[in-house]
Amino acid sequence: MSESGSGSLPVLLVPANLTKQLKVSLDLAGWRDKAKLIARPSQSIETSSLQQQQGQDRNLDLSRYLTMALLPVEPFLHLPCRRSSDSNSESLLSLQDFIVSLERMQENHLVDQLRAMVPDQTIQSTVFLKWLDASAFATPRHLLALTPLEKLREGLTQFLTPYLSSFLDHSQQKQQAQPSLASDIGATSASDLLQTLISSIPQKWEHYSDFTLLPPGAFQASPWPQILQYLITLDQKDDNHNPDKKQGGILDRLETLVQEALQSKHIARKAIIPVQDVLRRPQIRPLTGDWGLHNRYKSWVEEPDLVLLEHQQIGQESLHPPTPEQQRSLSSTSTTSSTEGSSSLINMDQDLVAPTAENFKGAYWAETCQNQVWYRWAPMFTMFSAGNITEKERVANSRPIFDAKDKVVVDLYAGIGYFTLVYLVHAGARTVHACEWNPWSVEGLKQGADRNGISWSSYHKSPVVAGDAAAEGGVGQSMTMTTIFQQSIATRTVQKKKKKAVVPAHDTTSTTTTAPTEGLLGNLVIYSGDNAQWIDSFENQAHHVNLGLIPSAEPGWVLGVRALCPDQGGYLHVHHNIRVGEEEAFKTYLVKSLQDLFKTWKSPVLSESGEGSLAQENGWTVEIRHLENVKSFAPLVFHYVVDVECRPPNWSPSA
Incomplete structure (x- = not known):
């Protein structure tokens, strides 16, 4: 008897008078939400096809079977299917007989x-x-198509089944040889083992155009690590016996299976971002696909000697030295060389992390489209925050708060351009000054601007270090992130592009946001490094200032105040994480803090007599216009955006 494939589905044929009972029973069985369809055969199936398959010896009256339930496929995947190519009685089985066979x-x-x-x-x-x-x-x-999760479960079921019995025998032999070796597999039969494996597959993930990010525990719950290590061992033995084999090995087939199920070539497992990393650089483990310079970090199993690309630990002696295999892999992929006389993983990681043009070109870049705006980022070095989509929609659509048409915007924490690009594509900003201190995010912002047809100019500061080759115009191999940020000579790079709005033909995460206005888009000016170093470049110019740093953008409040136009003022869009019940207290604190900053940084307004006294004691008016709950950040903590309208004395809307 053949196994079920993706093209066949288990169906219950039920007399019409049992329709209501069937719906209730599906609920009791926990299948109601997973059942594909409950429908009349005359509306959804060719009855002639059913009659041919059922066999004439049954002589069933199809008119009685007006109700049909398509059951979830997963519970039946590992069972032999009573499905035959010819028309015999075995192709149709009463539920009573089927239960007996299952027993x-x-x-x-x-x-x-x-x-x-x-x-x-x-x-x-x-x-x-x-x-x-x-x-x-x-x-x-569309109701009959398997979901990606169902495809993944079905594919892994068929892939793993041939190996499970031999794996159990192998585990028992190891335990007999080493009685002290504890086993946490917890399964004694191949069937139980398969059920444990399939039930632990992650049920949700982040998916972009050609990049899928699995949750931290994906394929790491026992017994997945033991199974994967066993498959790796089998694969290596096969390679040793068949060095010239043309077909892919076991892990190659596993990689292809997962890629096809999730409809994505580049798949990775995320890890927790260290709290101490102010750059918010992700920690991910690549699983499938071509990651360019960083292919040597690909692994299904977390081995002690295969560390993640721990950006914040670069330069520490605690990193493990590379294996000969890793050295060969690096020499064949990397365009940079290690420091002379050293082949340690420390130096190689420095080379792979350094934000050079060669590394930018050699890294994998993901992209996605939200609200008709394209974003690009390097997943090994920057993350994409999908949860900010509602705030992006507000920037694109909410008026008058986000009335940025022909105005100047300052984005003090631009990242890869989450809000910067929206201000230019949808809100009609004339100029956006964008500050970002992670060079990999800066590169993503530039690539995103190119993808959307936005012209940009970029400013950075070249380091001056005595005896350092980087001082002559290149980026030294030994240069750390800190060195790059402590820069002092300003240089400018201009990217000339046609500025006509680009409307993407395929929007992977589009919403109801309208298309960009036809015509010319505004200009983007990018500042690399600490935003405080660049305040002189956009002070007293902005109508909108975005302070998008969480958990708190408070260090940038003073820069936001200084950036606002002295004659018109504008809006500060303050991002902050607030605990439940503390919203009003934070609003009071924010207003008071901003009022003090305006007194300090904005020039006093002269009286009519010109004697220099303040026309108003408090000077600028600071009023909260809106409090937006963006998303949950932690238990009882939410990411909010506070829209604060700040106006100089005697200002009027018609001015």
Whole structure:
């Protein structure tokens, strides 16, 4: 008997008078939300096809079977399917007979679910189970397609099954040879082991155009590490016996299977971002795809000697030295060389992390489109915050708060351009001054601007270090991130592009936001490094200032005040993490703090007599216009944006 494929589905044929009971029973079995369809065969299936498959010896009256339930595929994947290519009686089985056969196979969990769905044995004899090809269903086909999760579960089931029995034997032999070796597999049969593996597959992930990011624990719960290590061992033995094999090995097939199921070539597992890393650089483990310079970090198993690309630890002696294999891999992919006389992983990691043009070109860059705005980033060095999409929509659509048409905007923490690009593409800003101190994010911002047809100019400060080759115009191999940020000579790079708005043909995460206005887009000016070093470049110019740093952008409040136009003022959009119940207290603190900053940094207003006294004691008016809850950040802590309108004395909207 053949196994079920992605083109066949388990179906229950139920008499019409049991329709209501079937719906209730599916709820009791926990399948109601997973059942594909409950419909009339005459509307969704070619009855002639069913008659051909069922066999004439059954002589069933199809008019009685007006209700049909397409069951979830996963519980049946590892079972032999009573589906035959010819028209015989085995192709149609009563539910009662099917339950009996499951009891013989000791599939107790599935038996319990089916009995919960149809508890009466008499009724079980009138309900039939049948496997039908998806092609037999006319409409709606989208309900019959397997989801990526179902494809992943089905594919892994078929892939793992041939190896599980031998893995259990291998584990028992190891434990007998080393009695002190504890086993945490917790399964004694291949069937139980398979169920444990499949049930621990992650049920959600982040998916972009060609990049998928799995949660931190994906494929790491026991017994996944043991199974994967066993497959790696088998793969290595196969390589040793067949060095000239043309077909891919076991892990190659696993990689292809996961890629096809998730419809993505580049798949990685995320790790927790260290709290002490102010650059918010991600820690991810690449699993599949070509990651260019960083392919040597790919691994399904977390081994002690294969550390993640720990950016904040570069230069520390605690990193492990590379294996000969890693050295060969690096020499064949990297365009940079290690410091003379040293081949340690420390130097190689420095080379791979350094924000050079060669490394930018050699790294993998992901992209996605939200609200008709394209974003690009290097997942090994920067992260994409999908949860900010609602705030991006506000910038694009909310008026008058975000009325930036033909105005100047300052984004003090631009990142890869989450809000910077929206101000230019949707809000109509004339100029956006964007500050960012992570050079990999700066490169992503430039690439995003190019992708959207936005012209940009970039300012950075070249380091002056005695005896350092970087002082002559290059980026030294031994240069650290800190050195790059402590810069003193300003240089300018201009990217000339046609400025007509680009409307993407394919929007992977589009919403109801309208298309960009036809015509010319504004200019983007990018400042690399500490934003405080660049305040003189945009002081007294801004109508909007975005302070998008969490958990708190308070260090930038003074820069936001200094950036606002002295004659018109504008809006400060302050991002902050606030605990539940502390919203009003924070608003009071924010207003008071800003009022003090305006007194310090904005020039006093002269009286009519010109004697220099303040026209108003408090000077600028500071009023909160809106408090936006963007997303949850932690238990009882939410990421908020506070829109603060700041106006100089005697200002009027018509001015």
